[in-house]
Amino acid sequence: MHIDNSQPLEYSTQQNQLNILGFWIFLGAEIMLFATLFTAYFTLEGRTGSGPAPAEIFEITPVLIETLVLLTSSFTIGLGIHAMRLGRKNAMLTFFAITLLLGLCFLGVEIYEFMHYYHVGATYQTSAFTAALLTTLGTHGGHVTLGLFWGTFIILQVKKRGLTPETANKSFIFSLYWHFLDVVWIFIFSFIYLKGMM
Amino acid sequence: MEFFERFAIPHPSPAIYASMVAIVLVSIGIVAGLTYFKKWGYLWREWLTTVDHKKIGIMYLVSALLMLFRGGADAIMMRAQLSAPDMKLLDAQHYNEIFTTHGVVMIIFMAMPFIFAFMNLIVPLQIGARDVAFPRLNALSFWLFFAGAMLFNISFVIGGSPDAGWTSYFPLAGNDFSESVGTNYYMLAIQISGIGSLMTGINMCTTILKMRAPGMTLMKMPMFTWSAFIANVIIVFAFPVLTVALIMGTTDRLFATNFFTTSNGGMDMLWANFFWIWGHPEVYILILPAFGLYSEIISTFSRRNLYGYSSMVWSMVLISLLSFLVWTHHFFTMGQGALTNSIFSITTMAIAVPTGVKIFNWLFTMWKGKIRFTVPMLYSIGFIPLFTIGGVTGVMLAMSAADYQYHNTMFLVAHFHNTIIPGVVFAMLAGLTFYWPKFFGFMLNEKIGKVTFWLLTVGFVLAFFPMYITGLDGQARRMYTYSEATGFGALNMLSFVGAALMAIGFVTIVYNVYYSFKNSSRDIGSDPWDARSLEWATHTPVPEYNFARTPQISSSETFWDSKKNGHVLFKGEIEEIHMPNNSGVPFVMGIIFFIAGFSFIFALWVPAVIGLIGIFICMAMRSFEKDHGRHISVKEIKETEEKLGGAK
Numbered sequence: 001m002h003i004d005n006s007q008p009l010e011y012s013t014q015q016n017q018l019n020i021l022g023f024w025i026f027l028g029a030e031i032m033l034f035a036t037l038f039t040a041y042f043t044l045e046g047r048t049g050s051g052p053a054p055a056e057i058f059e060i061t062p063v064l065i066e067t068l069v070l071l072t073s074s075f076t077i078g079l080g081i082h083a084m085r086l087g088r089k090n091a092m093l094t095f096f097a098i099t100l101l102l103g104l105c106f107l108g109v110e111i112y113e114f115m116h117y118y119h120v121g122a123t124y125q126t127s128a129f130t131a132a133l134l135t136t137l138g139t140h141g142g143h144v145t146l147g148l149f150w151g152t153f154i155i156l157q158v159k160k161r162g163l164t165p166e167t168a169n170k171s172f173i174f175s176l177y178w179h180f181l182d183v184v185w186i187f188i189f190s191f192i193y194l195k196g197m198m
Numbered sequence: 199m200e201f202f203e204r205f206a207i208p209h210p211s212p213a214i215y216a217s218m219v220a221i222v223l224v225s226i227g228i229v230a231g232l233t234y235f236k237k238w239g240y241l242w243r244e245w246l247t248t249v250d251h252k253k254i255g256i257m258y259l260v261s262a263l264l265m266l267f268r269g270g271a272d273a274i275m276m277r278a279q280l281s282a283p284d285m286k287l288l289d290a291q292h293y294n295e296i297f298t299t300h301g302v303v304m305i306i307f308m309a310m311p312f313i314f315a316f317m318n319l320i321v322p323l324q325i326g327a328r329d330v331a332f333p334r335l336n337a338l339s340f341w342l343f344f345a346g347a348m349l350f351n352i353s354f355v356i357g358g359s360p361d362a363g364w365t366s367y368f369p370l371a372g373n374d375f376s377e378s379v380g381t382n383y384y385m386l387a388i389q390i391s392g393i394g395s396l397m398t399g400i401n402m403c404t405t406i407l408k409m410r411a412p413g414m415t416l417m418k419m420p421m422f423t424w425s426a427f428i429a430n431v432i433i434v435f436a437f438p439v440l441t442v443a444l445i446m447g448t449t450d451r452l453f454a455t456n457f458f459t460t461s462n463g464g465m466d467m468l469w470a471n472f473f474w475i476w477g478h479p480e481v482y483i484l485i486l487p488a489f490g491l492y493s494e495i496i497s498t499f500s501r502r503n504l505y506g507y508s509s510m511v512w513s514m515v516l517i518s519l520l521s522f523l524v525w526t527h528h529f530f531t532m533g534q535g536a537l538t539n540s541i542f543s544i545t546t547m548a549i550a551v552p553t554g555v556k557i558f559n560w561l562f563t564m565w566k567g568k569i570r571f572t573v574p575m576l577y578s579i580g581f582i583p584l585f586t587i588g589g590v591t592g593v594m595l596a597m598s599a600a601d602y603q604y605h606n607t608m609f610l611v612a613h614f615h616n617t618i619i620p621g622v623v624f625a626m627l628a629g630l631t632f633y634w635p636k637f638f639g640f641m642l643n644e645k646i647g648k649v650t651f652w653l654l655t656v657g658f659v660l661a662f663f664p665m666y667i668t669g670l671d672g673q674a675r676r677m678y679t680y681s682e683a684t685g686f687g688a689l690n691m692l693s694f695v696g697a698a699l700m701a702i703g704f705v706t707i708v709y710n711v712y713y714s715f716k717n718s719s720r721d722i723g724s725d726p727w728d729a730r731s732l733e734w735a736t737h738t739p740v741p742e743y744n745f746a747r748t749p750q751i752s753s754s755e756t757f758w759d760s761k762k763n764g765h766v767l768f769k770g771e772i773e774e775i776h777m778p779n780n781s782g783v784p785f786v787m788g789i790i791f792f793i794a795g796f797s798f799i800f801a802l803w804v805p806a807v808i809g810l811i812g813i814f815i816c817m818a819m820r821s822f823e824k825d826h827g828r829h830i831s832v833k834e835i836k837e838t839e840e841k842l843g844g845a846k
Contacts, residue, residue, distance in 0.1 A: 018409075029396055029434050040457070044464075047463030049456065051462070131457055149814075153822065
């Protein structure tokens with residue numbers, strides 16, 4: 001395997017460069033996926049049938065916590081990648097661990113939120129609006145859940161194998177994924193929650 | 199429904215029972231044959247675990263041909279049922295199921311794998327690469343497609359086929375009107391193979407962007423590679439829409455949500471919109487690679503370089519953009535208002551412009567060329583007038599006001615078969631004949647090939663042109679019978695005769711493979727057609743590593759330049775080559791996806807969850823795996839090269 005030392009570690013082999021470009025293209029597909037979900041949500045937002053409307057079920061506190069936690073986690077994973085570029089393995093691992101803990105925190109609040117919806121009678125089967133809401137949030141939450149497992153695997157690998165072109169590449173790609181989830185959340189926060197509460 | 203009732207066939211007929219027996223007998227035959235000839239190890243090592251793009255391409259090719267016969271059997275049954283007034287061959291329900299599966303099989307499980315076959319076989323060779331960017335992902339794509347296809351194909355013997363049309367419009371596809379599990383099969387099978395298609399899209403885009411040989415700028419790529427690139431960009435943007443729509447359809451059916459219902463706020467038109475936002479680009483995913491193949495074939499057999507290379511590229515780019523702006527023309531008559539209809543009418547007609555540019559470019563390529571009338575060239579020459587007729591009737595349909603006359607009639611059926619058969623099927627058969635020697639080491643018989651061409655062309659014209667007339671006279675599509683008084687009888691009989699000729703034509707392809715395998719010369723060299731692009735510069739059969747030395751590119755027809763103008767294609771010494779290892783994981787994942795999909799279809803939650811966990815474990819294993827592939831030594835390469843006819 002040819003390693004090009006003029007490049008950052010995560011770009012240093014040809015396969016690494018392929019992986020990163022491939023992942024960007026995958027993120028393009030993910031944008032289409034979430035764009036479709038948002039389209040469905042906006043189409044069905046007012047179609048509440050006999051169930052509740054958005055303003056009746058949304059609560060600002062858990063949503064603010066979720067937003068704060070997830071935005072911070074995007075910052076900490078950025079610090080993790082910065083530490084990786086400096087070759088500081090332990091700092092990087094710490095920041096990755098903090099990121100995943102924040103992600104776990106986000107997921108906990110989201111589960112609380114879903115239980116709240118269930119208690120106020122906004123279940124998956126209630127109306128087109130609730131189905132679209134829970135599918136959009138659930139898809140994002142599912143991505144976060146997958147990310148928690150993925151991130152854990154990467155931490156284990158970096159710990160065991162050190163910072164190699166391969167582990168650096170995986171970590172960098174994971175950070176792209178994590179930032180992407182954050183961007184999607186900003187759209188969810190603005191156009192689902194804030195719009196729904198106004 | 200009772201537990202076991204769900205697995206029963208809701209509308210059994212002797213044909214279905216016969217197919218059941220046939221499936222069981224063929225399966226036993228395959229297992230017994232593999233055991234008797236001790237081929238299990240070979241099958242596993244060489245095919246099931248392979249990550250070689252050429253072998254994956256061949257597996258796509260074989261699957262596509264098998265599915266062509268499955269979809270063709272549906273077609274001939276439909277034409278037989280309609281061949282005379284008040285025919286009693288099939289009942290209405292059976293007819294519904296057959297036109298549904300015909301559409302799905304032909305588009306998703308025949309045409310898609312056919313184009314993936316050519317992308318896999320040709321693209322890495324045309325750009326001078328060793329393999330695709332992610333060989334293991336490529337194998338996974340194939341096995342997901344295969345799992346989806348098999349899942350879809352068992353529907354008619356376990357639980358019943360989908361019966362809501364290949365578009366599966368809600369509320370017809372909802373639980374109220376489609377009670378059997380048929381539509382669950384539709385949702386899950388297409389979902390699984392669709393994930394595979396998306397992965398291919400990502401893989402091919404990365405491959406084409408990053409792995410081209412030195413000197414090959416984007417505007418020096420061969421035309422088929424360009425068409426494959428554009429088609430894969432469309433795949434990346436179109437398939438996620440289908441993914442979401444299918445998930446929503448699945449939850450509507452399995453978990454009683456209300457996305458597409460007509461109660462509790464559901465909106466059935468949302469499905470129609472999502473389906474066609476994917477579905478219209480889908481037709482360009484199919485046709486653009488077909489155009490790419492025609493470009494290669496026409497310039498080869500006209501002995502001229504492709505006329506208007508850059509206009510060919512830009513017209514494809516334009517088509518890809520427009521393909522996302524026309525989906526609403528599929529429901530002009532479903533009440534969206536005059537302004538919307540007018541806008542989509544104009545965007546739809548606009549696609550005729552870049553397509554026309556391409557048609558003229560092919561004509562100008564042939565102009566003053568020295569045309570050789572080989573089988574691939576015959577298909578290409580037949581394609582131009584037939585496809586143009588299909589295009590012109592498409593513009594007729596694009597006029598939204600006039601569409602109120604054509605909508606849901608046989609006129610529409612005639613139009614899209616008129617584009618998709620000469621456009622895609624002819625291209626695939628032309629490509630099959632053209633590339634056969636490269637991958638199998640012998641030529642297909644030209645005489646039998648010409649008989650096939652004429653059977654298919656005459657059969658096609660007889661089968662579909664009468665539909666323009668019956669359609670304008672008001673014969674509705676999807677209607678399973680009609681009375682004597684309508685006067686549709688004679689023209690429908692003509693269609694049946696045409697369909698039968700086409701069926702004979704497809705059988706002659708199989709005979710041709712058999713005949714040529716027995717009789718054709720194996721001594722054909724690496725370039726039997728005197729072709730122009732890079733895939734013909736390597737040996738036949740293509741060695742595992744494609745090229746011993748990386749080719750140096752100077753133009754879009756570098757191989758032609760190396761033959762005629764003294765361009766040196768291969769420079770420098772042979773170095774050792776890095777290749778990926780085989781892996782059984784993609785195949786295993788295909789099986790797990792099949793089991794999980796089947797369990798979801800029948801709402802068997804325990805195996806479904808186990809299946810999902812299995813998929814997760816496979817992904818985790820991949821994350822932890824350390825697999826750096828292997829190296830082929832210089833000595834080994836030199837030996838292979840000498841055996842295949844000397845290092846070039």
